[in-house]
Amino acid sequence: VEQEIHFEAKMGDGSQPNEGIMGKLLAVGKRALTGESIFMTHFTHRGGEGKRRVAFAAPYPGKIMAINLAQIGGEITCQKDAFLCAAFGTQVTIAFNKRLGAGFFGGEGFILQKLRGDGMAFIHAGGTVVERQLNGETLRVDTGCLVAFSPGITYDIQRAGNLKSMFFGGEGLFLATLSGHGKVWLQSLPFSRMADRILAHAPSAGGRSTGEGSVLGGLGRLLDGD
Template sequence: MRTQITGSVMPLLEVTLSGGEQIIAEGGEVAWLTPGFEMETSTRFGSGGRGGFMSGLKRVLGGGQLFLTEYTAPSSGGAVTFAARLPGTIKELRIDAADAFMVQSDSYTCSTGGVEVSVGLQRKLGAGIFGGAGLVFQKLSGSGTAWVQLSGEVLELELAAGQSMLIHPGHLALFRAEMNFEFASMKGVKNKLFGDSLLLAQIHGPGHVWLQSMTPAKLAGAIEPYLPDKTTTTTTSS
């Protein structure tokens, strides 16, 4: 298996497979692929194919899909390409017993067969963040390689033991699963979402953190004034 990430603003991930090699992704993630691939959709993929329906249910609780699709290359080999959904970066993660990760829901793109995608953290937030849907992190564990999408520009921080960082929840894109994570209410900060308090994510070292400059909620808010008004109806006379 060979991978190549190309592009800058809207990157592409091309996965080139030898005959019989496989890659797993959620439905609808593939942008294009060479002919001859066998495709199978099931709940059992991930964690070596052992999880079955319960693994699929964990993915749903983590903001993912119940079913995953396994792409198997023909004997001559082939390539599958995935496209970023938002401007940003595609990140490759090597996962094993010592390196599990927490990533924001909808960031997972694809992985090799030994990676398990499950719910890691859920928290209901105010209506102004994520459209009231709350914050959900998926946990990537097991053994293998996964690829995730981070939005906008990405800043990486290494927090030492005893260090912590306060982060707007939407900008916390990815962190190592063993790090301690909680929410902190910042009293006295007036804003349109929480009145006189601001809810921030507080993450504690040691460990590595990836912060993203763009959030889907803020992008949607920026373009909303330019969208057609769906409440306006047009009448025509005969």
């Protein structure tokens, strides 16, 4: 943060400054459903002439995507943990999948975030990011690989194959189905999948197995009496 930039934690996104207390409580309640904090940090340039800069870091390895909301219809729907920051006045709300039964089992696809405004918004994705333009086609992807989509895209969650494929195929039970006219952003490495792999390979000896699988790791265990 450069000089003359002031920041303050406030309740809500600031898109509706004249909103009453009940409206603010409802808005922060919706944010809590997505796992986000009920407070948002607002950065304001209160200095003299010229511009100042503030930098934002991604929560885990991946790519930060800059999206001009004014160029895609003033709205974007994204995964609940994809939002990073946006221009002041951008409204941050939630959107539920209309099929609640599939939504509960669909994992990441149940609760989505919706960003509305006419400024810049920044969202984060893991791994490689693919931007796809749909012109009446239908795209089926893993629910965790979906990052965001623009207005004009119809989103739904459908069962992936038959029961045998669902339980023994090693993949998710449901797929996200997107169709219509608009843009779709996909990621190759969802954070939930990366976290599962890290936990699966984490040492169970409280840090004593550092370097397992290597010569040094084997010598260390031998000296420790393991």
